[in-house]
Amino acid sequence: MDKIKKLIAKKNKSKIVSLTAYSKNIASVLDNYCDIVLVGDSLGSVLYNYKSTQQVTLDMMIEHSKSVRMGIKKALMVVDMPYNTYRNPKEALKNAKKIISKTKCDAVKLEGGKKIYNSIQTLVKNKIPVMGHLGLLPQSDKTFKFKGKKKSERESILKDAKLLERAGVFSIVLECVETSLAKYVTKQINIPTIGIGASNYCDGQILVFDDLIGLNPINARFVKKYANIHKQIKNAVSNYSKEVRKAQFPSKKYSY
Numbered sequence: 394m395d396k397i398k399k400l401i402a403k404k405n406k407s408k409i410v411s412l413t414a415y416s417k418n419i420a421s422v423l424d425n426y427c428d429i430v431l432v433g434d435s436l437g438s439v440l441y442n443y444k445s446t447q448q449v450t451l452d453m454m455i456e457h458s459k460s461v462r463m464g465i466k467k468a469l470m471v472v473d474m475p476y477n478t479y480r481n482p483k484e485a486l487k488n489a490k491k492i493i494s495k496t497k498c499d500a501v502k503l504e505g506g507k508k509i510y511n512s513i514q515t516l517v518k519n520k521i522p523v524m525g526h527l528g529l530l531p532q533s534d535k536t537f538k539f540k541g542k543k544k545s546e547r548e549s550i551l552k553d554a555k556l557l558e559r560a561g562v563f564s565i566v567l568e569c570v571e572t573s574l575a576k577y578v579t580k581q582i583n584i585p586t587i588g589i590g591a592s593n594y595c596d597g598q599i600l601v602f603d604d605l606i607g608l609n610p611i612n613a614r615f616v617k618k619y620a621n622i623h624k625q626i627k628n629a630v631s632n633y634s635k636e637v638r639k640a641q642f643p644s645k646k647y648s649y
């Protein structure tokens with residue numbers, strides 16, 4: 394069974410584990426634990442301090458993805474298509490083909506519903522596996538508030554999820570979606586939902602790796618910090634600095 398079919402088969406059976414990676418060494422650790430490794434365009438804010446993911450370019454995504462590819466043997470590798478690279482089917486196909494040929498990733502992810510239906514359909518018809526992304530869409534959102542409070546929002550997210558399934562996506566990320574809506578959407582479609590700030594009712598979960606290890610200074614409700622790597626790096630660098638200043642490093646052990 395190919396990787397995509399295996400992933401879909403997990404729905405209603407076992408939870409799907411996903412994380413983001415932007416480089417080889419991290420990807421090689423995640424590969425042992427994750428079903429999906431996503432090269433997310435969140436790298437714009439996490440690594441480059443951009444105000445918005447709109448500044449992320451196709452070339453940046455390709456270079457980071459080439460690095461991630463070297464670290465992955467088992468997991469499904471998905472790459473985000475950045476802002477303004479899939480405004481119509483022709484543009485989407487040209488850029489998705491470029492991403493896949495240069496990075497050898499398994500699939501691409503696009504943000505949005507009805508507006509990008511034709512682009513997604515074109516990619517799928519051309520045998521390019523596509524992951525959807527609904528709820529809070531960082532490439533275009535203005536408020537960065539969770540979705541599903543308003544009836545209209547709930548209706549359009551549900552409608553879009555069904556539409557994306559019809560267009561042929563193999564899975565949908567639900568970002569910052571109210572619990573009962575995430576639960577309902579997950580029940581209403583036959584492909585897995587992957588939640589980020591979208592409750593435990595999704596078929597799987599994703600987090601930004603730098604958030605999970607406590608390296609990225611973010612304080613969002615949906616982020617659980619499983620480590621405090623910032624503190625550990627600080628301690629290591631502080632010790633190194635002290636030892637160099639006191640001429641204790643390198644000692645004989647570290648010299649030729």
Ligand code: KIV
Nearest residue numbers: 413433434435566599
């Ligand atoms: O860009 C990203 O990292 C993402 C995940 C947070 C889902 O889209």
